[in-house]
Amino acid sequence: MGKRAKPEEIIAKQREVEVRLARGETAASAARAVGVTEQTYYRWRKEYGGLRVDQAKRMKDMEKENARLRRAVSDLTLDNQILQEVGAGKVLSPSRRRAVVDHVVEELGVSERRACRVIGQHRSTQRKQPIQRDDEDALTSTIIRLAERFGRYGYRRITALLRNDGWHVKEKRVYRIWRREGLKVPMKQPKRGRLWLNDGSCVRLSPAHKGHVWSYEFVQDRTHDGRVFRMLCVIDEFTRECLAIRVERKLNSRDVIDTLGELFVRHGAPEHIRSDNGPEFIATALRDWLERVGVKTLYIEPGSRWENCYCESFNSKLRDELLAREIFFDLREAKILIEAWRQHYNTARPHSSLGYKPPAPKAILPAAFMPPYYEEVAA
Template sequence: MSLAERRRCVTYLRNQYEISERRACQAIQLNRSSYRYVGQQELVDAAYEEVVRLSERYPYFGYRKIYDLMRGSWSISRETVRLIRRREGLQVIKKRRKRKVLGMTTQWVNQARYPNHVWSYDFVFDQTEDARQLKCMTVVDEYTRQGFEITVGRSLTATDVIRVLEKLFEEHGRPVCLRSDNGPEMVSKAVQTWLKEKHVDTHYIDPGSPWQNAYCESFNSIFRSTCLDRWLFGSMTEARVVINQWLEEYNTIRPHGSLGGMNPKHYLQRWNEENTNQQPEILTA
């Protein structure tokens, strides 16, 4: 905020709320001497007014362009134009960063307590040999670390997300909560409305905080380092075959340190055996 703008704010506060100069200056964080200061030379002439008029008419023109507009008709230097604009607070408005639409969290879950309690899903990108994009949707059970599905396509929309989740709900039962970032496919009204109809809560992590979706990020990291980075896919069909084989190996062979050295399938079987009576009711789609 320029000095001129701060002065105008102080004047507005004094007139609108009838407060003292001291309090108004404290609110705007402006020294009272700066607010009262008046330059020794008041050069408000026709050229001065023309600079102000052009700057207000073309708010995205800098002082150089305003000077170019006036150069043929007015006797004024470029530095004078700059100082006038600075004094009046007429600098070019900086581009503001657009706010991203965020999803609505309906349940805050820190850690999954049993299978089908919390699922998380995300997207991983790669490309085929012809430099065309591959988009992979990963879905993980945070408690068992089981990878339910890796859907591969050139482009996956909110409609595809609903189709994949509906298929998984039918096969594994629906979770209590779904955790994800604020990607456009996840925060779309269609996905949020569909999940609400299925009575599935959502937990959207804070923007720029991937560690809040740690289980899915860990799965994606393993997926990339042990599969995507090792293969150069010639086609999307080849990618789907290789990725499905990798997912089967991940779920049935690969030991997990967090699961006591067991693979996700073995861990789920053991949990079911030990918690037959205490197992929560599995929700069905």
Template sequence: MTKRRSKRHTPEQIVRKLRDAEAMLNAGKTIGEVCQQLGGSEPTYHRWQTQYGGMKAEEAKRLKELEQENGRLKRLLAEAELDKAMLKEIAGGKLVSPSRKRQAVQHLQDTYDVSERRACQLLNQPRSSQRYQSEPPDDEPALLKQILDLVRRHPRFGYRRIGRMIQADGWKVNLKRIYRLWRREGLKVPRKQKKKRALGTGANACHLRRAERKNHVWCWDFIFDRTETGTTLKWLSVLDEYTRECLVLKVDRHITSEDVINVLAELFKTHGVPEHIRSDNGSEFVAQAIREWLKQIGVETLYIEPASPWENGYAESFHSRVRDEFMNCEIFENLRSARKQTDSWKEFYNEVRPHSSLGYLTPRQFSQQCISSSRTPSAFQRYTADTQLLS
């Protein structure tokens, strides 16, 4: 036996039935007889009386329309609140590329259980673009493998320097593609907060007396670190400000003014005599022995303003690279291992590492392109010959 479905009445029909029921009751019929005559039960009659009693058909129809409109507005409000919540969810980054929008659409579908159509409409993403599957080039896995290998070996290099190194290895790839892979893999070099410093007023500052050619101005300074056991290590660096070439990077427990003279003597033999040499006012550099020795050779000393390291900017910049890319990445077991590691990094810096200020050439490549304009080392040779005769 099939179950009969109850007939659904419109508000107008309910109001008419209530009107008829009221007339029957006034005629002396009971509620049971009225409900049987109208084809309904007593609970239904009382519910209708509570909801629509005293209304006219037009008023009941208007009430029904208002209820429907209220329901529609509630649904719209709920959808607007959902859209607002979804937009807040993805407000953390810029959605300017189709790939970023594809990721955002998929995230909204997984998080809020909405359809692809609605998520695409919210982000103004064509559904054809959402369903597009890119086909990477055949050489992309090998290229990505080399990028990651270089990043592991040089964690402080950005995508431009990594790209130049890859191009130097024979890859025909532009930096835009390197940057796309860089971003896709989430690679990033942490940015350091730049500290603002006041400019020095010393006449020998590097921004006032600039190097104009190779062997025009050298700069030197010291940098310190420790071995694994806590013993102090001291590095002496000498840099050609024009070519950015590291001429020497000597490490020892202690470096005296006599050691500095010996290092300079070797450099003058192999690289020629510079016109100027810039340094701070450290005790090793202002020592009377060094000043007199350089004066006899004919090298002008450029001492910067005290407590103004920015005036020796090339040395400070080089030391920041040494600290960031070498000392912070290596553990020095002892002096012997420190010397070996220092020689290896110095060769890498001069011959392999691209330098951004040199058009991403290495300092050695740039130095070979430059015509050395250093003075003939006759003064140094005469001084060496004189000291040998006196001895």
């Protein structure tokens, strides 16, 4: 294959042919003298006729630039088509990127190298074949079963339950399966307002040991017939243990005294007890009785429920995991299910602030008094 002539060489040979033509030579002999055919000479004259050397060189540079711009536009158009084929949103996980790259290569016919570059997938990651573990199917089915049973638990609490059952598994592996199976993630917690640091606030007086500070509050719900019932929830703020949930149609200050009296006999009287400013809690009879037994009262600022954060957190879990998911046809059924959930909360449910350990793992009811649902979990 001969060497391709440069534009300046072509123009020089063209000028030589023109000189020979001016002397009277024929076009064929003049073209043969410069080493080309007559047809090539006429093609050169059509392409470079009347141009100087610098103009021809500039024209060639412009042609190269135009070709480069056309390739760039073509590349951008193809990249845009690849991104449109991927769809809206980001593809974050390597497995999903691997599937997207395969789809783009099949649909658009582009190379794997180009698809990986546009999507942001490393080629070694694309060609790596994932190796499935032997226990992957069993672990996946176990995670799905736990997620169906405890619909409001996240992957961290599910990991703790798996470890209690004997699985040696890390959180990131459970999270990968959790995302792959599309399991529900708990809703985001709303932003909290600033703490006003009242004397009864949990910031001013935080629990330091078991029996230091208790807190209690009322929670309200309805049975299936629309009738209201109330729950008195009492917790130990340090251990997070729910000491009692009394369920009645109506509860007043006398019922609060009866419940606290039973708990004081069973667990001992706490040093402080925290509550809001409800009429049952600020009643004179209750305050005088607490003063006689040596328990100091802590009242939060009106309208500042976050100052009683431990009890509010427990109440939200009670409503989210039980009250919002169960239908109570009568008060007796409500008492049984709520008490069963309380035992499960104390003995089996992993608590994030306790290193995913239950608040009171030794306080397990006998099997005869525990419903099958929670009996299996506690076992």
